[in-house]
Amino acid sequence: MASTQQALPPDPGEKIQGEEEAQFSTVPIHVVTNPSELPVEFLEPSAETQLVIGFDCEGVDLCRHGTLCIMQFSFPDAIYLVDAVQGGEAIVQACKPALESNYITKVIHDCKRDSEALYFQFGIKLHNVVDTQIAYSLINEQEGQARVPDCHISFVGLLADPRYCGVSYDEKEEVRVLLRQDPKYWTYRPLSEQMIRAAADDVRFLLHIYHKMVQKLNGKSLWNLAVRGALYCRCFCINDNHFADWPPLPPIPENIVADGSILEEEVLSVVDVPPGKMGRVIGRRGASILSIKQSCDAEIFIGGAKGPPDKVFIIGPQKQARKAQAILMGKLLDF
Incomplete structure (x- = not known):
């Protein structure tokens, strides 16, 4: 592989404790430029080996016109940083089946711009996501809190919430400062230790947060999460055929209809x-x-x-x- 680093364990004082600490013991971080360096079960999605993975993208002005530089995938036992700069379109296209697959759940925080970049730059229709920004709002609504306009939790804010993680992410602001100073930050190679750490930390806790959130969501909210996530993926990907070539939206589960819930x-x-x-x-x-x-x-x-x-x-x-x-x-x- 192009490079392998070790993720640092949680900082002292973080709220992740007990058995959960094992999940965040040092796991390998693989910087990959060739599809062969990715897990087979990821490259070849199937009903027999369904996966839940963390996902994020880094780039320059990430949108339809920007430049996708890195895709991050977190598995329970490893983190993969897919280098789209050195690996080129070939490695991004190798990930297309997984990104579009119904058998691989992609846990991401605010997928709108990532989806837009993938669609317009590579023709990838991001599908089957669990968007933690949406899930956060749904849990609050489920617990009786009124929806507040434009009240979308940031990723840093989500990590800091003790109900889900309780960790600080000061390095995120440091990278934001660097990006303001030099928008091409993510294009430079070789990747620095800071770049590797920052990219990995953007997905490192997503599976932990996912499991915490799923425990709180009822059936109705889980359906809302799936549908709203699919609509978030389409949001900025407007096309002339009104998304006819995108996967259909998740149907209302029969068990919810049987309960008499009005959806x-x-x-x-x-x-x-x-x-x-x-x-x-x-x-x-x-x-x-x-x-x-x-x-x-x-x-x-x-x-x-x-x-x-x-x-x-x-x-x-x-x-x-x-x-x-x-x-x-x-x-x-x-x-």
């Missing part, structure tokens, strides 16, 4: 904004778009500087998404 289909709606009108849609200091979010039980995303421009993306229960769309269209007509 409403969740949808992704896309609203086109006339050129030059996005600022007025957002409003001064975001007041206009915030008022829409407060009026509807749906999530609203804007492409922003990374794009796509002049589009608003709405994810939520069908009635709430339609309500948000109607309010937004009304504002556009006022212009």
Whole structure:
């Protein structure tokens, strides 16, 4: 393999204790540039060897127009850093079956931009994800907390939450500073020790968090998590065929229907904004778009500087998404 390092054990004082410590004992970190260096059960997904793995991406301005540099995969016994710079498109395409497979669950924190980069740069339709940002919100809602607009937990915040991990991640901010100073940080080779550690730590705790979260989620929330994760994957990947070539959304489980639970289909709606009108849609200091979010039980995303421009993306229960769309269209007509 191109390089093998050792992950450091948890820092003193972290909340992971007892039997859980074994999960975070030193595990090998493999920097790979050739598909043969990845596990066979990952490269060749099958129903007989279903996997749950942590997943993340690093790059330059990661989106449809940016550059994917590293894909990180965490397994219970190892972490693999797939070097897309040195391995090129061949190694990324070798990972396509796993990234699109229903037999491999990808645990990730906020998959929208990662999915966009994979789709537009490599034609990969990221599928079957468990998005810990979504799961965090669903658990809070399940416990009776009202959904707050734009209240999305950061990865650093999630790691710090003692219910799931209780670890500090100061190095994340250090890397962010370096990225602001030099946006090409992730393109340099060979990978430095800091780059390897930072990339590995972005996935190192994801499986631990996943198991903690799954224990808390009821059947309805688990279905919501699967559907909303699929819609997050599609969010910025708008195409001309309305996602007809993407895998279907997870159906409502029969056991939930049998319980008499009332579930409403969740949808992704896309609203086109006339050129030059996005600022007025957002409003001064975001007041206009915030008022829409407060009026509807749906999530609203804007492409922003990374794009796509002049589009608003709405994810939520069908009635709430339609309500948000109607309010937004009304504002556009006022212009």
